[in-house]
Amino acid sequence: MSRTWVVVPMYNEAAVVGGVVRDLVAEFGYVVCVDDGSSDHSAQAALEAGAHVIIHPINLGQGASLQTGIDYALLDPEMTEVLTFDADGQHQIDDARAMVGRVRNGNLAIVTGSRFLDERTQLGFLKRVTLRTAARVSRLTTGKSLTDAHNGLRVLRRDVLERIRITQNRMAHASELVDLLADTGLPWEEHPTHIVYTDYSRSKGQSLLNGVNILVDLLFK
Amino acid sequence: MTIILQIATVVVISAAGFFLVRSSGARHQAIRRVLLLLFVIAAASSVFVPELWGRAATFLGIGRGTDLLLYLLVLVFLAFVATTYRRFRHLETQNTELARALAILQVKEPTGAHGTSGSTDAH
Numbered sequence: 516m517s518r519t520w521v522v523v524p525m526y527n528e529a530a531v532v533g534g535v536v537r538d539l540v541a542e543f544g545y546v547v548c549v550d551d552g553s554s555d556h557s558a559q560a561a562l563e564a565g566a567h568v569i570i571h572p573i574n575l576g577q578g579a580s581l582q583t584g585i586d587y588a589l590l591d592p593e594m595t596e597v598l599t600f601d602a603d604g605q606h607q608i609d610d611a612r613a614m615v616g617r618v619r620n621g622n623l624a625i626v627t628g629s630r631f632l633d634e635r636t637q638l639g640f641l642k643r644v645t646l647r648t649a650a651r652v653s654r655l656t657t658g659k660s661l662t663d664a665h666n667g668l669r670v671l672r673r674d675v676l677e678r679i680r681i682t683q684n685r686m687a688h689a690s691e692l693v694d695l696l697a698d699t700g701l702p703w704e705e706h707p708t709h710i711v712y713t714d715y716s717r718s719k720g721q722s723l724l725n726g727v728n729i730l731v732d733l734l735f736k
Numbered sequence: 737m738t739i740i741l742q743i744a745t746v747v748v749i750s751a752a753g754f755f756l757v758r759s760s761g762a763r764h765q766a767i768r769r770v771l772l773l774l775f776v777i778a779a780a781s782s783v784f785v786p787e788l789w790g791r792a793a794t795f796l797g798i799g800r801g802t803d804l805l806l807y808l809l810v811l812v813f814l815a816f817v818a819t820t821y822r823r824f825r826h827l828e829t830q831n832t833e834l835a836r837a838l839a840i841l842q843v844k845e846p847t848g849a850h851g852t853s854g855s856t857d858a859h
Contacts, residue, residue, distance in 0.1 A: 549839075558844070568844040572835050583836045587843065684832055 517595035519615050519670075521546040522584030523566070524577050525602035529555040532602045536564035539600060542608055543615075547587050549580040557602075578688025582681040589676060595619075597676055601667040610708040614670045617706060624675050624701035628668035628708035629661070635709040653690060657697035661705060665689045668708050675699055740796050748811040768819060775812055778805075 521539045525532050525548050532548065539546045548561035552574035562568045569583055581599060588594050596618050600606055606628070614626045630636040630646070638646070646665060653664040669692075679695040681688050696703060782789050782805050789801025798804050 547843075562844050562846055565846045567846065569839045570842065570844075571839050573831075575832055575835060579832050579836065583839060586836065587840055590840075682829060684828065 517619060518545060518591070518593045519543045519596050519598055520584075520588035520591065520594050521598045521600050521611075522581060522588060523548045523561070523600050523602050524551065524580035524584065525549065525553065525557050525561065526551040526574070526577070526580075527553045527555050527557060528602040529553070529557045529560050531604045532557050533560040533564045535600070535602055535604045536561050536566045538608050539611075540565040542612060543598065545588075545591075545594075547584050548602070549584045549587075551575060551577070551580045576684035576688070578681045578691070579684040581688065581692075585671075585676050585681075589673075594673060596670055596672045599667060599669045599671070605710050605712065606668045607709050607711070610668060610706065611670075614668065614706045614708075617704070618670045618672055621704075622702060623704055624672040624699070625696050625703035626670045626706050627661070627663075627696075627703070628666040628710075629663035629705040630666065630708060630710050631662040632705060632707035633709075635707070637712065649690070653693045657694050659693065659697040659703070661693065663705065664693050666708065666710075671696075672701070675701055748815065751815065771812075771815070775808070778808065 521543050523532070523536065523539070523546060536546055536548065546566040548558070548566040548568050550558040550561070550568060550570045552571050558568045558570050567587070569587060571580065571583065575583075584599075585597060588597050596615065598611055598615060600611060610628060614628065617623055617626050630638065631650075646663060650661050650664045654660050675696065678699050679692070681692060681695070683691040782801065786801055789804055791801075793799055793801045793804040796804065798807070
């Protein structure tokens with residue numbers, strides 16, 4: 516018996532999270548939304564859509580939200596893998612389903628999404644260059660050859676989750692997670708994913724200057 | 737003689753870096769306090785016996801005693817920044833664990849969820 520828990524970090528996503536959660540509950544059944552101190556009614560929307568909802572009493576950051584969701588999923592002894600999924604609706608359920616299938620049937624412990632394995636995802640030039648650079652940096656520091664190191668769609672098997680702990684609360688967690696996953700030495704493959712950039716998700720995207728903050732967080736941990 | 741100061745500078749900066757990467761325990765706190773005490777004594781002596789600082793500065797090849805004091809101040813400040821950064825990160829980690837534990841305890845479960853059998857939900 517295997518059970519997938521979907522971990523959805525969210526922060527002020529009331530407009531879209533209900534629809535996203537409904538689709539996830541229909542497909543996977545077990546969804547936990549970690550509300551990072553939203554000021555809107557995200558938590559209520561997610562709860563009504565059928566998710567378990569954990570509310571951070573204060574804003575801690577997306578990395579902390581992911582770890583909270585993972586801690587919660589680990590409380591369920593029947594959980595076999597966790598799927599991380601962004602609340603803003605930029606990921607595709609089809610991609611997620613295929614990735615979970617690869618973990619279950621392909622003897623893989625880690626499957627992460629990549630925007631660069633096929634031509635479906637439309638990216639601006641600057642964003643493409645930034646993401647490719649981030650992937651090259653993580654190849655240098657971890658030895659893991661990835662095409663996309665900052666994709667929010669991931670499937671992590673239980674034994675992986677028991678061996679990692681995200682300590683970077685803010686945006687640097689994506690790079691930290693690559694390091695942690697590479698350190699486990701468990702079988703890892705990338706899966707082509709389609710990311711749909713809507714005006715909504717674009718408005719929530721982070722500025723490129725934030726890369727400076729991420730770099731400092733990683734250097735002085 | 738400036739080589740002495742240069743070496744001292746490197747040593748202090750390395751020490752600051754050491755504090756940056758090591759966790760703060762009781763021993764480190766003691767070392768920090770001893771260093772602070774030394775700095776207080778040095779600062780006070782510069783008021784009462786400035787000629788001592790002048791001689792020390794000449795010995796080190798810096799020039800004036802005030803310059804020596806300024807250099808020391810810069811180094812102490814760097815060390816302060818390093819230890820403070822470290823301490824804030826530590827506090828942030830503790831804060832996160834506390835908030836997380838509290839949040840998980842207060843989880844809201846969807847009504848009538850996963851009702852196939854009474855034991856499916858182990859939370």
